[in-house]
Amino acid sequence: MKLLKEPFFHFVVIGALLFVTYLWVNPASMADDAEIVVDAGRIEQLSARFERTWNRKPSEEELKGIIDNFIVEEILYRQALAMGLDSNDSVIRRRLRQKLEFLTMEAISLEEPSEADLQHYLEEKPELFQTAARFSFEQVYINTDQPENNWKAQVDVVKEQLHKGEQVAGSRSLIPVQFEQVTDFEINRIFGNGFAEHLAEVPLNQWSEPLQSGLGVHLVRISAYQPATLPPLAAVQKEVLREWRNSRNQQMKAQLLEQLRTNYTIVIESERRSSQEGRS
Known part of the structure; x- marks a missing residue:
C-alpha cells in the first residue's frame, strides 16, 4: 500500500x-x-x-x-x-522565557506612574524627547583630496576673499551652498557625526574658521540657529509614558533575574577548569 x-x-x-x-x-x-x-x-x-x-x-x-x-x-x-x-527542548525553553517576560511586561502595564514620575523621567532623559536643533547657513567647501599645501593655500585665499566681502568660489561639489532650517541630524548625516556640534559653537553672521568634516574643509556663516529644546510634559506625555514603561520593564526584568539567580549555584565548566589549572 x-x-x-x-x-x-x-x-x-x-x-x-x-x-x-x-x-x-x-x-x-x-x-x-x-x-x-x-x-x-x-x-x-x-x-x-x-x-x-x-x-x-x-x-x-x-x-x-x-x-x-x-x-x-x-x-x-x-x-x-x-x-x-x-x-532540553530549545523551542519550549525559548517560549517559556518569552511567556515569563511577557508576564513581567503585563505587570508593568498595570502600574500607573504619577505625573511627577513622568516629569522626572522627561528631565532625566532629555535626549529622547527634545526637539532637534535647526540651522540656516551658507558654506564654502574646500576639497582636501589634494596635496596638503595646495588645499591649505586655497583656504587662506578664500578666507582673505571672505574678509574683504568678495565673491568666493570654493571647490566644485554636489554639496549645497545654502541650507535653510536643517536639523542637526540631517547635518550630521551629510557632513559626518559631530559637525552640527561644531556649528553650534560658531557665532551668528560671522564666517567661521575652517571646519573639518568627513568631506573636506568648510568655512561657514550661520544666519539662524534654533537650539534643541525640551518640550513641556503635556506635549509629549504619550511618548514619555511609553519610554518610561519600556525602562521600567527592563529594570523589573533585571531585578527579577537577579533575584532568581540567588536560588541557583551557577558553574561554568570552562572557568572552573581554568581555575583548577591555575592552582596546579
Whole structure:
C-alpha cells in the first residue's frame, strides 16, 4: 500500500509505539493528574477567543468542537510533560522565557506612574524627547583630496576673499551652498557625526574658521540657529509614558533575574577548569 511508504505514517506509528511503551513501563504516569475539568470559566475563555478571531459567537456545534479540541490538547500536553518531552527542548525553553517576560511586561502595564514620575523621567532623559536643533547657513567647501599645501593655500585665499566681502568660489561639489532650517541630524548625516556640534559653537553672521568634516574643509556663516529644546510634559506625555514603561520593564526584568539567580549555584565548566589549572 502507498500509505505504508509515507514518512508521516512511519512517524505516527513510531510515536504511538513510544507512547504505549512509556505507559507500559510507567503505568502510574497516566494516573497522575488524571482529572480534566472544563469549567464555566474555561468555556467562557474559549468562546471569547473564538469571538475575537471571527467577530461572532460560536454555534453550539462549534463550541462543542472547541471544547473537544481543548480536551485533546490538554491530554497530549499532560502526557508530554509526564514523558519529559519538554526537557532540553530549545523551542519550549525559548517560549517559556518569552511567556515569563511577557508576564513581567503585563505587570508593568498595570502600574500607573504619577505625573511627577513622568516629569522626572522627561528631565532625566532629555535626549529622547527634545526637539532637534535647526540651522540656516551658507558654506564654502574646500576639497582636501589634494596635496596638503595646495588645499591649505586655497583656504587662506578664500578666507582673505571672505574678509574683504568678495565673491568666493570654493571647490566644485554636489554639496549645497545654502541650507535653510536643517536639523542637526540631517547635518550630521551629510557632513559626518559631530559637525552640527561644531556649528553650534560658531557665532551668528560671522564666517567661521575652517571646519573639518568627513568631506573636506568648510568655512561657514550661520544666519539662524534654533537650539534643541525640551518640550513641556503635556506635549509629549504619550511618548514619555511609553519610554518610561519600556525602562521600567527592563529594570523589573533585571531585578527579577537577579533575584532568581540567588536560588541557583551557577558553574561554568570552562572557568572552573581554568581555575583548577591555575592552582596546579
